[in-house]
Amino acid sequence: MRRIFHNTTYDFIKWWRVAAALTVGFIVIGLGSFAVTGGVNYSIEFTGGTLMQLEFKQPPGDAALRAAMEKAGFAGAEVQRFGSPTEYVVRVQQREAKDGAGQGAETLANRMKATVEGAFGAGNVAVARTEAVSAKVGDELSRGAFVAMLLGSLITLMYLAIRFEWRFGVAAVLSTGHDILVTFAFIKLMHLEVSLTIVAAILTLLGYSMNDTIIIFDRVRENLKKGRKESLAELLNRSINETLPRSILTHATTLAATVALLLFAGEVIRPFAWVMSFGVLVATFSSIYVASPLLLWIETKYPRAAAGAAAKRGQSLPPEALATQPRPRLNKQPAPAK
DSSP states (O other), rough: OOTTTTTTTOOOOOGGHHHHHHHHHHHHHHHHHHHHSSSOOHHHHHHOOEEEEEEEOOOOOOHHHHHHHHHHTOTTTTEOOOSTTTTEEEEEEEESSSTTTSHHHHHHHHHHHHHHHHHHHTTTTEEEEEEEEEHHHHHHHHHHHHHHHHHHHHHHHHHHHHHHHHHHHHHHHHHHHHHHHHHHHHHHHTTOEEEEEEHHHHHHHHHHHHHHHHHHHHHHHHHHHHHOOOOOOHHHHHHHHHHHHHHHHHHHHHHHHHHHHHHHHHHHTTHHHHHEEEEEEEEHHHHTTTHHHHHHHHHSSSSSGGGHHHHHHHHTTGGGGGGGOOOOOSSOOOOOOO
16 A cells, blocks of 8 residues: 555645535534534433333334333433344433432432333343433533543643644644534534543544644654745645555554444444544544645745745735745755854
8 A cells, every 4th residue: 555655746735625615514514403403412421310221022112112211201211222123222311310329310210110111011121231320420420521621632732832833733733623523513413422432532533633633744844844945835745645655554444443343343332433433534634634724824824934035925825826836945044154
């Protein structure tokens, strides 16, 4: 594969407008779905409630099981087939805790079990697994997830401040923010249940996306030091092409692993696999079509002192037009005094 993508000369920056239209359209559709289908589908880990995995001897049918739960007063119960037609997962959210010890959630589990046994017979159903979380614990998990994502973002910003100058750092941070926003739109469109597993996937995506962007920016920084007479757009294209073999190998192997989880790991890990599989594609897209055009735009708006004259000649042009604008050598040393 390295031979196939060796010495490529693809013009990636040329298509930045098309890429921007696609990603903005996807985000708008995802955020617009909030107005149509409501808010995010949080799991009981955040809202409080009870999850019960049931195993039937005879398939009860989705509609019959849902009707039995609604008849017992669980109007918001979620019924989901879990593998075979005789295995189901029933989720009942509990917005208000009866006490701080989680006894309200346990009482809810007992009511759910009695409801199912009364509707389908005690000998026809067995409870394979029960998870009960009080609303108070759900609030604590929500705060913990938010703090984890906030700390992860701050640590990333600190790393960028040390590793790169501010132009590269701003482009990388905005690119990663784009990835998170697009991933949230994907979660909403797929109606995935937001749980701690999803939070773990988002944090993993945060580091994965940033790593991919840093690899390209590292090559850009190395090429800048060479001082070739080429525009920044040409330099970005060359840097992306030079890192393309490594990127293809990394993303292909990661995607293969996440797709394997998606197909064979089961229902519990499947939301994580969905987010990671989508995240690999988004990270690849954003490092090329979001981070690089953003860096190009920032460089034209806030040129370096050594390249100020050349940047002014092209700052009103779109990024693809800057390919014809020569860029002088950066970090040029002053001539020795006579």
